[in-house]
Amino acid sequence: MTRATVDDEGDGELHPHHHADDHGGEDLNKTWTPDNRPADWRRQMNRWGRCHYARVAVIIAACALLAAALA
Numbered sequence: 001m002t003r004a005t006v007d008d009e010g011d012g013e014l015h016p017h018h019h020a021d022d023h024g025g026e027d028l029n030k031t032w033t034p035d036n037r038p039a040d041w042r043r044q045m046n047r048w049g050r051c052h053y054a055r056v057a058v059i060i061a062a063c064a065l066l067a068a069a070l071a
Helices: 041-070
Strands: 004-006 015-017
Touching: none
Parallel strands: none
Antiparallel strands: 004 015
């Protein structure tokens, strides 16, 4: 089942939710536009960017460790 995250509690935090069908057919995977983006969109994008770089660093480290173990 597809999961999406939304700030449905208005607290600025993203909360996991089930497939869009669980919400009366509402599409939770819309693209942000200047008209519909959340007020804290910049903070959310910065948080995503930090998590992305951390994830890439972990992947690179894992590949380096695997290469060292196989050498």
